[in-house]
Every structure is written in C-alpha cells, then in structure tokens.
Amino acid sequence: MPRKQKTGKFKLKTHKSTAKRFRVTGTGKIVRTKGGKSHFRRRRSKRAKAQLSKMIVVQGKGFHKRIRRLAPYLNKYRTTPTARTAK
Secondary structure (H helix, E strand, O other): OOOOOOOOOOOOOOHHEEEEEEEOOOOOOOOEEOOOOOOOOOOOHHHHHOOOEEEEEEEOOOHHHHHHOOOOOOOOOOOOOOOOOOO
C-alpha cells in the first residue's frame, strides 16, 4: 500500500534561545531585556540597576530579519492565552 503524501508547507524549527530572549508586543515590535543582571551589581548605582529591568525595542532591519528567521512563530503564540482561545 503506498504512503499517503503530505500536502502543504513544511514546519520550521524555532531557535529556542532566540525565542526565550525576544518577545513581540501587541503592536508587533520586537523587544528584549538588557544583559548584565546576574552578577557584579554591587558597585552599580540604584538607578543603573533599575534601568536593567526595562525592555528595549530592537532597532535595525537586519536584526529584525535575523530574529524573524530564527523564530518564525514568535508572534503566533502568546505566553498567556486569552479567555477566547482557552476553551
């Protein structure tokens, strides 16, 4: 008996470290967190440490293109589903 042929496009694999580092906002912007939060924070000022917790919008077409290629389904699935989708 012959195998049934699959129709449609193939699935793309997500680069997992990229998916963990970046997020897509509701308006479609790609944002990231700042680095340098794990150690060597004693000599930093309170203001500098507070600035590390903010999200930054990723600038540049080249970065956008690379992130989209590595994580193609980044904006398809949200971390917390809305009330409509959770049934």
